[in-house]
Amino acid sequence: KNQLRKEFELGKRVTRARAYVCGLGYSELRLNGRKVGRNVLDPAWTTYDKRALYVTYDATGYLQPGRNAVALMLGQGWFKDIALLVHLKIELEGGETFEVVSDASWKGQDGPIVMSSVYNGETYDARLETPGWDRPGYDDGRWVAAEVVAGPKGVLSAQMMPAIQVVDTIVPLKMTCPKPGVHVYDMGQNFSGWIQLRVRGQPGTAVKLRFAELIYDNGMINRENLRGARAEDVYILKGDGEEIWEPRFTYHGFRYVELSGYPGVPAVNAVKGRVVHTAVEPTGSFACSKPVLNSLQRIIIWGQKTNLHSIPTDCCQRDERMGWMGDAQGTAEEAIYNFDMSAFYANFLRDIRDVQDEKGTITDTVPHIWGSRPADPAWGTAYPLIAWYVYQYYGDRRVLEEHYDGVKKYVEFLRTRAENGLVKFSYYGDWVAVDRTPGDVVSSFYYYYDVKVLAEMAKVLGKEADAKIYGELAGAIKLAFHREYYDPKTRSYANGTQTANALPLFLDMVPEAERGGVWGSLFDNIVYKNNSHLTTGIIGTKYIMELLTNSGTSDLAYDIATQTTYPSWGYMIENGATTLWELWELREGPSMNSHNHPMFGSVGSWLYKALAGINLAAGSVGFEKIRIAPQMVRDLHHAAGSTRTVRGEVSSSWSRDGQSVNLDVIIPVGSEAEVIIPKFNLENIVITEGDQIAWDVRGYQAGMQGIQSVEKAPTGFLIKIGSGRHSFRLRGD
Ligand code: BGC
Numbered sequence: 001k002n003q004l005r006k007e008f009e010l011g012k013r014v015t016r017a018r019a020y021v022c023g024l025g026y027s028e029l030r031l032n033g034r035k036v037g038r039n040v041l042d043p044a045w046t047t048y049d050k051r052a053l054y055v056t057y058d059a060t061g062y063l064q065p066g067r068n069a070v071a072l073m074l075g076q077g078w079f080k081d082i083a084l085l086v087h088l089k090i091e092l093e094g095g096e097t098f099e100v101v102s103d104a105s106w107k108g109q110d111g112p113i114v115m116s117s118v119y120n121g122e123t124y125d126a127r128l129e130t131p132g133w134d135r136p137g138y139d140d141g142r143w144v145a146a147e148v149v150a151g152p153k154g155v156l157s158a159q160m161m162p163a164i165q166v167v168d169t170i171v172p173l174k175m176t177c178p179k180p181g182v183h184v185y186d187m188g189q190n191f192s193g194w195i196q197l198r199v200r201g202q203p204g205t206a207v208k209l210r211f212a213e214l215i216y217d218n219g220m221i222n223r224e225n226l227r228g229a230r231a232e233d234v235y236i237l238k239g240d241g242e243e244i245w246e247p248r249f250t251y252h253g254f255r256y257v258e259l260s261g262y263p264g265v266p267a268v269n270a271v272k273g274r275v276v277h278t279a280v281e282p283t284g285s286f287a288c289s290k291p292v293l294n295s296l297q298r299i300i301i302w303g304q305k306t307n308l309h310s311i312p313t314d315c316c317q318r319d320e321r322m323g324w325m326g327d328a329q330g331t332a333e334e335a336i337y338n339f340d341m342s343a344f345y346a347n348f349l350r351d352i353r354d355v356q357d358e359k360g361t362i363t364d365t366v367p368h369i370w371g372s373r374p375a376d377p378a379w380g381t382a383y384p385l386i387a388w389y390v391y392q393y394y395g396d397r398r399v400l401e402e403h404y405d406g407v408k409k410y411v412e413f414l415r416t417r418a419e420n421g422l423v424k425f426s427y428y429g430d431w432v433a434v435d436r437t438p439g440d441v442v443s444s445f446y447y448y449y450d451v452k453v454l455a456e457m458a459k460v461l462g463k464e465a466d467a468k469i470y471g472e473l474a475g476a477i478k479l480a481f482h483r484e485y486y487d488p489k490t491r492s493y494a495n496g497t498q499t500a501n502a503l504p505l506f507l508d509m510v511p512e513a514e515r516g517g518v519w520g521s522l523f524d525n526i527v528y529k530n531n532s533h534l535t536t537g538i539i540g541t542k543y544i545m546e547l548l549t550n551s552g553t554s555d556l557a558y559d560i561a562t563q564t565t566y567p568s569w570g571y572m573i574e575n576g577a578t579t580l581w582e583l584w585e586l587r588e589g590p591s592m593n594s595h596n597h598p599m600f601g602s603v604g605s606w607l608y609k610a611l612a613g614i615n616l617a618a619g620s621v622g623f624e625k626i627r628i629a630p631q632m633v634r635d636l637h638h639a640a641g642s643t644r645t646v647r648g649e650v651s652s653s654w655s656r657d658g659q660s661v662n663l664d665v666i667i668p669v670g671s672e673a674e675v676i677i678p679k680f681n682l683e684n685i686v687i688t689e690g691d692q693i694a695w696d697v698r699g700y701q702a703g704m705q706g707i708q709s710v711e712k713a714p715t716g717f718l719i720k721i722g723s724g725r726h727s728f729r730l731r732g733d
Helices: 291-305 325-338 342-355 382-394 397-416 439-460 464-485 498-506 512-529 538-550 554-561 569-574 598-612
Strands: 003-010 014-024 026-031 051-058 066-075 083-092 097-101 107-109 113-117 121-125 155-158 164-170 174-179 182-199 206-212 232-236 243-245 252-260 271-278 284-288 614-616 625-628 638-645 648-656 660-667 672-678 686-689 692-696 707-713 716-721 724-731
Touching: 003 083, 003 097, 014 026, 014 066, 051 342, 066 083, 066 113, 164 182, 182 206, 182 232, 182 291, 284 291, 284 598, 291 325, 291 569, 291 598, 325 342, 325 382, 325 538, 325 598, 325 638, 342 382, 342 397, 382 397, 382 439, 397 439, 397 464, 439 464, 439 498, 464 498, 498 512, 498 538, 512 554, 538 554, 538 598, 554 598, 598 614, 598 638, 614 638, 614 648, 625 660, 660 672, 672 724, 692 707, 716 724
Parallel strands: 051 155, 121 232, 625 672
Antiparallel strands: 003 066, 003 107, 014 051, 014 083, 026 066, 083 097, 113 121, 164 271, 174 182, 182 243, 182 252, 182 271, 206 232, 206 252, 284 638, 614 625, 638 648, 648 660, 660 724, 672 716, 686 692, 686 724, 707 716
């Protein structure tokens, strides 16, 4: 039964009430005829025989003295058998408390939701509505008694992260009629969610909504890439004036909606887009003087947020929407710059722990439905890396305490699979690359990375012995990696792809003497062989941009970022992408080519780090020490970024012309920063902060509030500052 109800009597006025609902299956809580709160698709998806989440709702304003009704609508969601635990805790005037708990005295019946499925959609027959069912005084004599079932094993845990909500409502860009009776709406944006429908007509009329990311030239929707997801909602009218409906227990990933069976000609406002995802708070912003990069930021944001559905999903349209860990780890830093991900990842790390077995293995997807156990090492690395990012960016040491043992167990598992010091098994490796890199190179790189991160975690937690053991192990892997993959003839690793050379360079695994050679090979490959384009898959792409910037070639990174020919982000944008694609290639046929796949959005953190210049200072966590080092390259003459950190807003905004550089920074209270301002070829430099001189021909002018020092650096000036707003201007001739 997909509707449940129970009535109860309250003797007094309610001062405070909480409702706790743990659903195995989606549920919508209603009190006295009203939906409680704004969440949808509650609760979060977990490995529920390990950890089932309960959601806490503030029910205070919904109850009254006298008779009350609690009612729920239920949907399958990601769960096998629907079951529910409801607990109302009510405080009454005078301090008395009252509790209502789900049991066999509750009644159930099947309501108007005839079918609901995450992938396939929802069918709602409004003729089956029973008005008043969720209010007191309804005659439920023909309803059946709820069946009491055993709960899942494992723990019951509070859902602590933001819930999924309808975060935004958008209106269609246009409506066309490619065939009689068939109307197609272009929402102008690929997103996750559903449509709110407005309709008037005869009872029993069935209006069908079908969803797609793509459209054919003839104006009909193209659903070839949805694979097994039916992505179809049906609303059957009750025939009672204007009817406004939206589904509850499904969601779609789409830009286009096809409406058929609609009585008469629908108006443009017959549909509205409801943007649905985990309501993480946006905390970042980035903009600059290069339009293609602003478009890139925009499609990253849309792709990222619409793939937060209590877990980080790979996509939101086809029959997948899985917590693929490779995608999750690749985009984590980008997500952290753009959104408050602290509670989201705290939950996801528990999700990962929940799939870990006694041997220490984890899985490609979390919760585990698709993919393998053990995970591809480039996917499994999500466990150590996301824990480490959360610690670095949010300064949350508890996350390390909570997951240290799990991460160690995972690393120890990898170690059992090592051959000659390297871990070689791999399924995906540098996934969806243009030039393929051998998977074992990628796996061995992550073996090194994981061990190194574990050693650092041990250091933070004061586990000296482990820090030493894993530090030494990391050293041995590094040597083994070089021995196995380095080819002195080609001055390259393995087959010399961009990824094969970028990975060891990124983690400083290349012996000093060989570094220049490998770097040269990488540079030649990008610039001469590929005309400043990437040929990397999701793994190489994650590290290469940052590597180029850290190696002093931000101009090349910028060339890559601003390309508009294949393969590049700009190519997606030029071809109409409103979210990132799964592939560098433009494909619109069947099978694997999602048009909303956030994984190539890892470049998002580079926009902040390199172009806005916002970085954690080396060795610092939680933005206690910040490094502001904007890369003012090529034709870029302005960039601005800000991100709200645990300490407050960090912001950097710069502009320049031939004679001067302006840089405004905000450093939160309790933090300090080093700021690098480039001087280009300018001479006779004067640096001012506000209206005071901080540097001129005499050198550093001490004594200014908030400025600790100004010194010359290789390409400009290094200024050390405390918290506050600083407005620098460097001038010269
Ligand atoms: C998913 C990817 C995932 C990959 C792993 C695909 O089906 O959509 O994003 O990482 O499989 O092979």
